[in-house]
Amino acid sequence: MTQVQSESTAAAPGVGLRAVLLTLCVTEITSWGVLYYAFAVLSPDISADTGWSAAAVTAAFSTGLVVSAVAGIAVGRWLDRYGPRGVMTTGSVLGAAALCGIATAPNYWWFLTAWVVAGLAMSGVFYAPAFAALTRWYGHQAVGALTVLTLVAGLASTVFAPLTAVLASQMDWRNTYLALAGVLAVVTIPAHALGLRRTWPHLDHSHPVASPGTTARSRPFVVLTVAYAMAACASYAVIVNLVPLMHQRGISTGAAAVALGLGGVGQVLGRLGYRTLVRRVSVVPRTVLVMAAVAVTTVLIGVFTSLAVLVVVAVAAGVARGVMTLLQATAVTERWGITHYGHLSGILSAPVMITTALGPFIGAALAGLLGGYGAMFVVLGVVAAMAALLAGASGVGRQRSLFSVREART
16 A cells, blocks of 8 residues: 655745746646647638548547647656646647647648647646646645636637637638647747746655556556546547537537537536535545546436436536546545656546547447447446446545645755
8 A cells, every 4th residue: 555645734825826826827728729629610621621531630639639648648757857847838839839830731641740749739738737736836735726727727618719710710720720829839938938937846755655657557546547538538528429419319509509518617617616525525435426427417418308408417517527627636646645746647647638539439439339329328328337436446545635845945
């Protein structure tokens, strides 16, 4: 059984830490909006202009997500030693360069390669390094900071989907991506380079801490990783396949889009309530509860046909999905401490990111195999239920959620 490091109460966050949180809120909403959500708006235009199939265009984007997942393991190892400033600044530079490559791609292979570079950028600017930064700097107050960050970053689609649509109405997709590359560079490169100039804390230990390799091979870690990957596959398949399901049931695209949007509201509500959940439910039962909620809501979407009921369930599914993000962000610290948070979080996140990327394809394939989206949702709900059962075996003994850090002396 791995023992986590000793705990002590850190001082309340000062102006410096609040500035770090503000910096990451601005850069996360921009990074997610430009590198992730803009694609959903521009992909039809890309396909129509280039003649590449929608599947091929989406495959390039998904390849970037898979690259991000794999690269995240090495990024996490770097974060543990040196902190987020260099990684996130480099990711911003790579992201802007990759978008320029995407925008100027003369052929599909150039386009695909540019998305591979974008995937490397994502590993350096998405949630994982930001979570590592806040977890180390905020110590036992990290849950509040993580909640604020995910609430703000959750608005990325709200801000950048309409912005991308407006730009695309005035220019072609290539110039739109060039404009967004400029936004990413101007906002995030100086913000990461200047806003994260803070000493990376050293850690105090009163007990030996297992190496990340030993922890990653342990039964609780492997079980937890598999559980998260399965639950993420079910949860994120809902996002892409909800509209086709409702359309198959005779519900208008507009009404389906509203239901999907309200699911985003549910994510915000779930994150707002996470601190209360942490105080009242310990880590393993909390993990089981949230994954079970993913399972139940996924099955119910597959079973019910009424628009009103589907909207309610879509909101509930959004709540579960929103909590899942924070649940994953705190999974490592609550079981194994923060010493190797970046490395272990990168290993934990890789399969989750991969199944998130493949979820839409898995869902569509299952719908075709099973003869409809309803049956597909039921099957994915069963997968999430199996994840909840696995999560019950992810405990490592007595969990403690406060971790001591001390600033390095310069």
